[in-house]
Amino acid sequence: MKIKIKIKTLILLVFVFTLTFTWVIPTTIHGIANLLQDNGSDKATFFYEKYASYPTTPKIKGNYLYAKSLIKSFSKYTIFYNGWGGGENTSPEDMERSKKILQDIMREIPYKDSEKQYYIDSYKMLLDMTIATGDIEMLHNWISFGQKADDENLMYISDVYNGFLLHVNGDRDGAKKIVAKYELSDLADVKLDILKAEISLFEGNYEEAKKMYENISRNNWRELQESNFGSTGYYARDFWFDDLMKVFKGDNIIKGTVTYEGEPMPFVEIYVQNADGGFRTVGEGYVGITDENGKFKTLGLKDGVYSLGIGVEGSILTNKVLQQQDKPYFELNGNDGEINFEFKNTLNIKRPVLHEKITGEEFTVAWDEVEGATYYIVDIVTYSNPSEGVGTIYYTPAFDENMKIKFTENQATFNTRLIKEGIGGMSIGEDGIIGANAVLGAFVPGLEYPIVVKAYDENRNLITSSLPLRAYYDQIPSITVEGNISDGEKLIQTQDYPRAIEYYENILKEKPDDIDALRYLIKIYGIGWKNGEKNIERAIELAQKYTDVSGSNRLLINIILRMETDEIKKYSDLYYSAVAEEREYQIDSYYYYLSKYYIAKENWGDARKALQNIEGYVPVNLFYLNMYFENYTEADVNTKYLYNSPIKSIEVKKALKTLEDIPPHNNDKKIFNNFLLKLVTGVQREEGKSLYDEIIKQISNSDIKTILNAIYLERGWDVSY
Template sequence: ETLGLKDGLYSIGIGVDSSLLSDKVLQRSNRQYTELEGNGGKIDFIFRKTFDVTLPEPGQIVAGEEFTVSWEEVDGAAYYTVEPVVSEEPYKKSGTSFRSSASDKNGERQFTTNYAVFNVDMLRNQFIIRFGGDGTSIEPLTVLGAFLPGAEYPIVVNAFDGDGKLITSSIPLRSYYDSIPSVTVEGKLTKGEEMILRRDYTGAIAHYENILNDNPHDVEALRYLVRIYGTGWKLDEKNLEKAYEYEKRYGSITGDNKMLINTLNIMSRDEIKENSEIIGLAFEQAKDDIDENEYYFLSRYYIALGNYEAAREMLDKTDSVSDKLVYLNMYFGDYTKAAENLQSKNYYLSRLASNKIINAVRELGKNPPTARDRQVFNDFLLKLIKGVHYENGQSLYDETVKQIENDNIKTILYEIYLENHWNRYV
């Protein structure tokens, strides 16, 4: 309980003795901020006990192409996700690590049962690791992916309610990855994979192209050449024409036509624009198997080409609601839809979801701004849609707000300014 706080948005945290969190998970709210209006507001911090993963056991060896993850059921869970833990140095279990939901052998990511079966080869294609590199060459895992033979990968399972809110997880707030279920794929790296791991990309290219001279259908050679040529193993060494040719051959053999798209997803807007023809061909090849991740990349592709209506259409196909979809709807004057976006349970944690902003957006629909205000606001939105560097945010905000007369637009601008933390670069 607090006294004397003015109406507004507040970010609230609590301090808890970490020894209490060895078997607890924080059930997260759908909102990061609490909004105080009139009689105050309320936020609950709910800690739930973890649940058990029954398979795999810690350190379980995967001898074949598939493995099963199973877990105990959680009351109130609408679905579960399975997240392997991928580290920058998988053989040393060190460096930066991340968790990302994995698709099972049927391509599903959300499971309503208490088990899922995963295909190792599919997982290796799914995880394009985007660690930084040394500035002159890509990280080996960007090419090799995850689930390398002989490396251990911890497994985390999460339970969500029908609104997509985390209920609890198999991993507590205080834990160590070496104490949780994990899998290790049997086998060892091939000669070409060892070359990639030690950053000998030139040698790996020669090795794999020699293999293709003898066997044009070698899946390993095609997979890694798509990734090496698609990402560019060092500065100015990208060759998308070769990557696309190998991708077509790889897809005809395996049925997987999305590896090049997954690889190209790390491109900047300028790179997308420069290579739009090849990217368009890659999407055409994979058009029958596009999912949410590809819709996001497609939206970036259309933004780079200046086709903002198509970008909005792609983002509207995704399950979640992003800032860019909100900005695009406002850019096209669809303020009612933008307000609906901000109220959606699928909108991510943001201060823009406050009643103050939602009401301001709605008012723009009821009482449209002047042509001049709308043009200035749209210019601002378009810069956001394309991407604004943090250091340029303050000047962009200052230049925009001084030209605006509409109070509702000023309210929206200020909250965008705070949400993007541009005030840190004053």
């Protein structure tokens, strides 16, 4: 009897062990992976990898799920002239790992029915990957692989993707033959629907395409984040199609190319948006895609002013820099346009290395020479939250002991003490308190600062940079000054400025020549740590002391040049002296600060002349002053070089032309001019909005109203906070 019980127990234990080993453990691992994936956790990939490597996991299924977890989706990294971002944060290493896993799957033979769908899904994902990464040779090879397969599902996918390739290359008839082959078959699915909609869209059948996209969105809403043809954007077409129909649909075409080191980049999506100063990163305004040769031609666009952008798989941008565009926007008025997006390799920094530490004040940056470069600029990367290295990122040009920021050689030596005299990137919180970075600047002991080098041609256009478009700042050359952060710097980090002031003022009582105390107090007082808390008198007093102690007057000049109009009036001689000294170092900055001097003196003519001498950019004040002096033609020219904004609209350009031909009557002109001078001298947000609301009712001239409305939008007065 005892023997029978032991055998039964043993059998039960073996059964439980076998069940646990073969089913419970892998099922649990799979469940955890799915849960983490649903919650958007990166840890899901770890569990999918464990699930794939578990002995009893079906090989094709496990490897497919692991490969998919490495990628997540093929949403595009969006690049416009005035901004970039979006997409998945997939590394090149994960992309390659996923590709290898999928290729290995395709070498398997799925004998079990339960494995066949994962095999088919792996094939489709491999095709999506080749399109997303622009690997045209690999795409052709895998399409050919599918067309030779015995499985009708594999053949269908390969044919549909071949149809997409034909469509992209302009062979619409070839693509339509593939659609006709399958549209009445049981195999037809959303992939074929998308292909049909894309063909209709690019043949100009907008209404038909709109209905197709509406059906795709309505019938496949659960799959909005899924990829087809290497992109997640196709399901979202329906959401912006009304804008395409109402705002963009017209007869003007923009064509061009997208290349990397002269080689074509296929399957890059082309987007268009109004040149209103903003940009969106969800594939909105899709109007084209590059073919195998990297060429594109947009849908027809209405007359207007547009920004043109591109959508690229982010993982292929970690070694690429987009050359600066000479056409930040397009003005279409019965004419076509052309633009070429040219990517270059990143330049190599020789020194410093990653995580380099320095003990003294000097450090050297060296880099490989770039063909065609006239000069280089070295940027120090800082953050709005410097202690954690997160938040808004700022690029501050580093100047050497001669105050040079442009270097013709391929190396330069810098002094951390001189660089710390600069004002860091400005940010202001909802409470009106400035960010710590503005005061701390660069090279606080113990904190790491990435270094970036940029190469420019003789026309000031960016050729390339050491910083790729998709950057990981913890993986680029950086410098850390050895030492520990002081108690006062900790107070600044936490934006406890009242206590920081008390801390450093107490130090000065004991050590009147303390460099750090002087420097930080000068910035806190001179910038104004909060609205209404600026103490320019104390800042100047301490800055003059700092000059005597350090032998450098740069911090004094930096504080003086930040003065506002009323302060410039009070310290006009001091300000003018600082401006004159700026001329030795940066000519464009000199003319900008000189214009501020004349504005404070209410010498509008000389202020305008100073602004006209700036070569690197066009300040918006020049646009205002040209209108003040009724030179509407030159104001129109200014709009071409302003940062993307509503001021660039066709309506504004037409209004300026009309005002040049038919000047406004005296009352409208007087009211408008007073408003323009308010803008030039500086107006706070709420005051500006109130002033606009007041004068828009007084102005009768419709062209001036058009310009006023554009200024209202350009200033962001329409946005509520």
